[in-house]
Amino acid sequence: MRWKWIPAATVAAVLCMTSQSSAGNFNPEKLNMYQQIELSSTLQITQNGTVTAHSGNTEETVEPFEEPFMDGDKAHGFLGAASMLAAVMAGVTAPDNENPALVGQPIKKGFHHYAGLTAAALGGAAVISGLIQHMDDLEPSLLDPDTAHMILGVLATSAYAYAVSQGPKKYGMGSGSHAAAGIAGGAMMLGALYIEF
16 A cells, blocks of 8 residues: 555655745846956966956955756656656566466556556656756757657656556456557657657
């Protein structure tokens, strides 16, 4: 029963991270990341990367920019990669549902089921965080890499969800559309990752 809360908690955590990184408290004008240095200034770079500007009698030290450990864009990338990894794990752990000794008996939900469910949840979280972070990057052209990345990610996540919903309930039922949807979702997610990286 505890496994059912993992996808919901993952989606909630991603929404919190992305909303915090793009919250209304953010004001880029207050950051002043690109401080103006006069052209007549001389620059001195020290061993640790600190830049010192000398202009006449004044001296100004500018600390090097350090990327944050985690931001919404990194979370989006990690979620997409984790979704692909969970889909691969689901694919390699698929049970043999054609066992003649078990025909007609219900299939117990095991690692394969929960890995597929996790792949779908992580894919959904990646799609949501990607839309939050990159909505302005989308163009109305299918040839645009950002738009193609978004479309492939949405289709992959939809295929994951369809595969989870169409999983066989009893041994001997076959897994035609279930397996095909899972494989197609994995291929589309791989394409989405390839376009971006």
